[in-house]
Every structure is written in structure tokens, then in C-alpha cells.
Amino acid sequence: MIELAYVVSNVLGGLYLAILLIGLGQRARPGGGPEVENYLVVVVTVGDWRVLPALRETVGRLEELGLRYVVVSSRPLPFSNVLVVPREEDGSKYRAIRWFVKNYARGDVWYIFLDDDSYPLDRQFLRDIAYYGARGYVAGNGVLVPRPGKSRLAYALDWVRHFDDLTRQRLALRLLKRPIFGLHGELLIVRGDVLREIWPSMGDTVTEDFRFAMELLRRGYKVFQTSTRVSVKSPNSLRDFLRQRARWANSLHEALRYGNAAAVAAVALSAALWATAPLWVLYGPNLAAVVTGIYAGVYVYGSLKARRYIVDVWLASLLELIGLLAGAVRRTRHFYVIDKT
Template sequence: MFDLAYLILNTIGGIYLFILALGAVKKPGGRPAGPIDNYLVVVVTVGNERVLPALRETVAQLERLGLRYVVVSSNPLNMRNVLVVPREEDGTKYKAIRWFVLNYARPDTWYIFLDDDSYPLDTEFLRDIAYYGARGYVAGNGVIVPRPGRSKLAYALDWIRHFDDLTRYRFALEVLRRPIFGMHGELLIVRGDVLREIWPAMGDTITEDFRFAMELLKRRYKTFQTKTRVSIRSPNSLLDFIRQRARWAAALGEAVRYRNPIPPASAAVAIFLAAAGPLTALYGPTLATAVAAVYAAVYIYGSLRARRYIIDVLLASTLELLAMAAGVFHRQRHFYIIDKT
């Protein structure tokens, strides 16, 4: 039994380390290309008081970068370039984007979707679209970089998303060229004809970005990751952090529906690896321990960025798994809009 357990710990840890390393060494992009001009940035928002400060920050950054954009809002806004979703066509982010796609999306245009609290830090993604688009790629993502909200602890924990983008997600999008782990809605890049083909038909959901990724995977479309970093605002409280992660758990059910075993298996492996540290006392150091140490280092890095006590962040890191587990057993049916003031 000892030998079998030791073998399992090293096998799973070794595979996981290999995926992380392969993603980390892969550099996105290729030979420099001129930026495309047939694009539109689409910021999707509910447009109420809870999100207006973050939305104004996003719009200001888009204008600083000189990007062409439109705001698709559930409510009228006192700002430029706003499309208001008719009330009968609204209700979820999926429905709002569906209305936009059916009425405004063109097949010869690239669309870059942003949440109202996220914005790109540069315009390199326009060059990457030109490079990948010429080679038949149809969708891509940026690399998430968190910025502080009111909760320093949530900000520290959010650095794990940056690490995952540089490793696991880059492995999927740049090595496999398939979104096996899903895609995020911040800087979601889609070619117009593919957007029109998939989005209206895929059905309402609170995890629309993940379902869209599963549709791309089912159709064997090629995906990419751009070099551009996209700044996301971390939740203002640990409660909002937990609600956000619990909602993401719905993606596991979506994966089962699409017969993609990778996300549920990845979640199971995460739980297994979380126990690798204590198991060291029984089996000694293993490759699973090494993976646990890598993630602990990421949380320590987040604590330094947030200027929080390291022990606070390491203890709070269990909320990632606990919130996901809560989301599995108590499935959310409505999209909860976290506070962005």
C-alpha cells in the first residue's frame, strides 16, 4: 500500500508539473504583424450604481489606449458609445451578448469582450489577432492580472488566476490550441462569424464564457493566448470572493454536459494535491508535494503584493476549494453581481 500511494503521488504530481512547466515555457505570439483594424471592444455591464466606478475606470483606459469600443448596458448610462439592451431581451450576461450578436455583430469583425471591471493594459492583442487570425485561429484570451479592490485578502488570493493563465491555461490555449479548461470572459477575443454561429444557439447560462469555450472545443476550433495583460478588479470582500468562486463551480456541470472530463478531473486533482503537504509526513517528499509547494509560493507572492500576513493568505487559500465545493452542492441559478464600488 505504501508503494502504491507513493507511486500515485509522484505520478499525479509529475503530470501536473509537466503541464505547468510546458505552459510556462511557451511564449504566445509569433513574428510581429501589423495591428488589425476590423475590431470592436465590447464592454458588457448591468449599468447600475454598484458597477459604475469600475465601468468608468474601464472606459477611461480604453480611451487612453485609443481603442474602438461600445458599452452594452442593461440600463441607460450618461456616457458615450452605449447600447441599451431592451428589457425583454435582457436578464443575464448571456442574453445581453446574444442581443448584441443578433443585432450588431458582423462576420468580418473581431470582437473583444470585457467585463465592466476589466481592461487591457496595452494594445498588443490587436497584433496577436492579426498573427493568429492569418493562421486560422478563431478565439483567444489575455493574461489576467489582478488589481486591488477593498479586500487585500481577496486581492492576494486572486494572484493564483495570474499564475494559472501563465501555466495551465497557456498550456491549453497555446500548446494544445484547445480550451480544455475553459476560457474567461475578460478579454475574450472572438472572430465575428464564429461568434454569430455559436453564441445565439448555445443557450442561457450563468457561466457563458465556459460554455462558449466548450462549444469551441466541440467544433475543434483553434484558440490562442495573447501577450496582453488584462487588469481585473479583485472582489471587495471575502463574501463576494466566495460567491464568485461558487458560481464558477457551475462550469463543472457544464463540462459533464459536454463530456469533457478535464475540468472535473482538474478540480479533483486540486483537492488531492492540497492534501499532499500533510501526506509528506507519511510518505516523504513527492512530486505532489512539489506542486503543493509551487502553489503555496504563489499565495505567498500574493500576500507580499497585498502586504498581508503570509499565514492569513495560506489559511484563506482553502476558500478557493471550499467555495467551489459549496457551488457544486448548492448550484447557483442566478448571476450575482459583486460590489464594484
């Protein structure tokens, strides 16, 4: 039985390793070309005291880059370019965007959605929109790069998101051109006519970005990954980190609902590799251990960036799995706004 588990771990580890290496090997198209002119950046926020410091930073960065933007908020804000969502139309990020789409979105405009704690680090995505849009692509994403919040441990752990964007997400968005693993809500690029077609009828959810990706996948739309990096603020506490990951676990339910076996298999495969990697103690190194070692290296990188002890980060990495399991068992039905002060 153990011998069979060892063989299976090698097969699964080899498959996962191939996914990582093929994704990492995908290259962005050469830069250059004109920027798209018909675009609007949309920052979505609840607008209360917990998010205002991050929102101020985001607005400041957008203005530094000279980007056209509007803030869609649940509350009035001391900024220009603010649209306040009527109370009867509010209640979640999905509903706030639905109100914006129904009342303001135009079919001939590209919309770039940001959370209130995220902002692009350059304008390359505007050139990529022009390039990919001319070739029939309708949506895209950037590459997430974490920046520190108050919790150094959460910041260290968040570097796995960056690694996944360079590997699994890059495989899906650049090679396959399909959002099989979902899309981020940060720098979510969508052509206006497709946004108007899909978003109002999706139905309320706390993982609206993933459900939108599943709708794109079901319709066979092509998507891309821009080389623009997106700065996202890490949670201020491990408690918020857990709540965030538990909410993301809803994407498993969404994947099952849409019959997306690939997304569910990727999560199951990750868990299986963690479980079988210790078999190298009995039988020598295997491919599952190689993959586990790669992710251990990512956590080492995160610990160095965060100036935390490596062992601390390795132990805290279990919170990723705990949050996922908690969210899968007890489905999150309300959006919890984490502290971004």
C-alpha cells in the same frame, strides 16, 4: 494502503508538475506586424451603482489606449457609445450578449468582450488577432493580472488566476490550441462569424464564457493566448469572493455536459494533490508536495503584493476550495453582481 497512496501522489504530482512546467515554457510569438483594423471592444455591464466606479475606470483606460468600443448595458449610462439592452431581452450576461450578437454583430469583425471591471494594458492583442486570424484561429484570451479592490485578502488570492494563465491556460491555448480549461470572459476575443454561429443557440447560463469555450472545443476551432495582460479588479469582500468562486463551479457541470473529462480531471487532480501532500511527513518529500509548495509560493507572492501576513493568505486560500465545493453541491442558477465600488 498508505504506501499506495504515496505512489499515487507521486504519479499525480508528476503529471500536474509537467502540466505547469510545459505551460510555463510556452513562449509568445515575436511581436510586431500590423494591427487588425476590423475590430470592436464590447464592454458588458448591468450598469447600476455597484459597477459604475469600475466601469468609469475601464472606459477611461480604453479611451487612453485609443480603442474603438461600445458599452452594452442593462441601464442608460452617462457615457457615449452605449447600447441599452431592452428589458425583455435582458436578464443575464449571456442574454445581453445574445441581443447584441443578433442585432449588431457582423461576420467580418473581430469582437473583444470585457467585463465592466476589466481592461487591457496594451494594444498588442490587435497585432495578435491579425497574426493568428490569418492562420485560421477564431478566438483567444489574454493574461489576467489582478488589481486591488477593498479586500486585500481577496486581492492576494487572485494572483493564483494569473499563475494559472501562465501555466495551465498557456498549455491549452498556446500548445494544444484548444480551450480545454475554458476561456475568461475578460478580453474574450472572437471572430464575428463564429460568434454569430455559436452564441445565440448556446442557451442561458451563468458561466457563459466556459460554455462558449466548450462549443468551440466541440467544433474543433483553434484558439490562442495573446501576450496582452488584462487588469481585473478583485472582489471587495471575502463574501463576494466566495460567491464568485461558487458561480465558477458551474463550469464543472458544463464540462460534464460536454464530456470534457480533462477539465473535470484537472479539478479532481488539484483536490487529490492537496489531500495527499501531507504524506511527505511519513515518507519524505513527494511530487504532490512539490506542486503544493509551488502554489504556496504563489500565495506568498500574493501576500507580498497585498501586504498581508503570509499565514492569513494561506488560511484564506481554503476559501477557493470551499467556494468550489459549495458551487458544485448547490448549483448557482442566478448571476450575482458583486460590489465594484
